[in-house]
Amino acid sequence: MAVFEWRGINPGGKTVKGVRDADSPKALKLALRRDKILVTEVLEQSEARIKKARDVDFAKYFRRVSTAEVAVTTRQLATLLKSGIPLVEALTALIEQLEQPELKSAFTDTRDKVNEGTAFADALKAHPKVFPTLYVNMVAAGEASGTMETVLTRLADFLEGQAKLKNKVTAALAYPIFMAMFSMAIILMMMTVVVPKVTAIFEDFGQALPWYTRALMFMSDALLGYWWLIGGVTGFAVYFFVRWRKTEEGRQKWDLFVLGAPIFGKLTLMVAVTRFARTLATLLASGVPVLRALEITRPVLENTELMRVMEEARESVREGESLAEPLKRSGRFPPIVVHMIAIGERTGQLEEMLENIATSYDIQVESRISMMTSLLEPLIIVVMGGVAGSIAFSVLMPLLQINEFVGG
Numbered sequence: 001m002a003v004f005e006w007r008g009i010n011p012g013g014k015t016v017k018g019v020r021d022a023d024s025p026k027a028l029k030l031a032l033r034r035d036k037i038l039v040t041e042v043l044e045q046s047e048a049r050i051k052k053a054r055d056v057d058f059a060k061y062f063r064r065v066s067t068a069e070v071a072v073t074t075r076q077l078a079t080l081l082k083s084g085i086p087l088v089e090a091l092t093a094l095i096e097q098l099e100q101p102e103l104k105s106a107f108t109d110t111r112d113k114v115n116e117g118t119a120f121a122d123a124l125k126a127h128p129k130v131f132p133t134l135y136v137n138m139v140a141a142g143e144a145s146g147t148m149e150t151v152l153t154r155l156a157d158f159l160e161g162q163a164k165l166k167n168k169v170t171a172a173l174a175y176p177i178f179m180a181m182f183s184m185a186i187i188l189m190m191m192t193v194v195v196p197k198v199t200a201i202f203e204d205f206g207q208a209l210p211w212y213t214r215a216l217m218f219m220s221d222a223l224l225g226y227w228w229l230i231g232g233v234t235g236f237a238v239y240f241f242v243r244w245r246k247t248e249e250g251r252q253k254w255d256l257f258v259l260g261a262p263i264f265g266k267l268t269l270m271v272a273v274t275r276f277a278r279t280l281a282t283l284l285a286s287g288v289p290v291l292r293a294l295e296i297t298r299p300v301l302e303n304t305e306l307m308r309v310m311e312e313a314r315e316s317v318r319e320g321e322s323l324a325e326p327l328k329r330s331g332r333f334p335p336i337v338v339h340m341i342a343i344g345e346r347t348g349q350l351e352e353m354l355e356n357i358a359t360s361y362d363i364q365v366e367s368r369i370s371m372m373t374s375l376l377e378p379l380i381i382v383v384m385g386g387v388a389g390s391i392a393f394s395v396l397m398p399l400l401q402i403n404e405f406v407g408g
Helices: 025-034 045-062 067-082 087-097 101-115 120-124 133-145 148-205 211-225 227-246 248-260 264-285 290-301 304-318 324-330 335-347 350-407
Strands: 002-009 015-022 038-044
Touching: 002 025, 015 025, 025 038, 038 087, 067 087, 067 101, 067 148, 087 101, 101 120, 120 133, 133 148, 133 264, 133 290, 148 211, 148 264, 148 350, 211 227, 211 350, 227 248, 248 264, 248 304, 264 290, 264 304, 264 350, 290 304, 304 324, 324 335, 335 350
Parallel strands: none
Antiparallel strands: 002 015, 002 038
């Protein structure tokens, strides 16, 4: 007979747990069913200890729930609710098939609180790292309007779109970054291994060397002799930049610089417009009031300058002004976006217009990323090839001069 730790729901709808002897998990469930307890989880005591230790050591501190995982789970919950299954039972069925520890823990706690009478949205608030403010407010709107299944489906669509956009940017930049790092590694190897061996030949002949060869030898000697100093200075520079970037002033200046950057500024704005339009459209379509929707949308922009514009727009809307006017005055949002928002407000089709903006800019983002990737790859090859060619030229020219000297 083994000892099991169990969790379940009693006839009063309260969550209960305990430890009990039984021949098997099945026998334990049968025994608890006679006591009118619906078992939701059974673990042998040794397994429970291992699970708790693993959760404390690893899952709690290192694992993160991805947007894609939340999106898939949300869609599954919407499907269960559409089938007519009550919320608590739907959450229980969902928890049983979840494998991600943090997500499972968050939904388990949420189910227990809902079972005790807490509103679904209020229960989700306890896990802000898993369920952001946008998620909680949409669920609250769904509860208030009685359209939970529709809201959860719309929320799943939104989260999948955000995950897809993030994956596009990451995948597009991964190859150029890899190429750049690989090329830098080859050049570093040439400077620290190849160049010192070749330049030793020059010292044996004692012949005057061209300025570019002397400069190459100086850089090679500096890398070999003072690598620790160069690494330390670089590390401190990165550290202080990151700290400065986290300050309010530093973030504002950096975000302004990013928006004004020749190539990446336009892409940054496009991504921000896509997030803004799709998030606001999703919130408004789910029944979230416009002022609350603008407040939730603000952090999604992830740029302090654009967030400032959005805050000013929210205050203007609070005072009775249209949304398009403050966006137009800011000069930060593209004219076509402002124009479409104005039309949407006049015709009462703001959600549809915002969806159209998001779809259009999503296509433009994908196109611009493809274009940037196609330009970055040959640019990296040309730059790194030029550096490698300069090193080779600086080494070969003195060798040819030495050869002529010896031959003469």
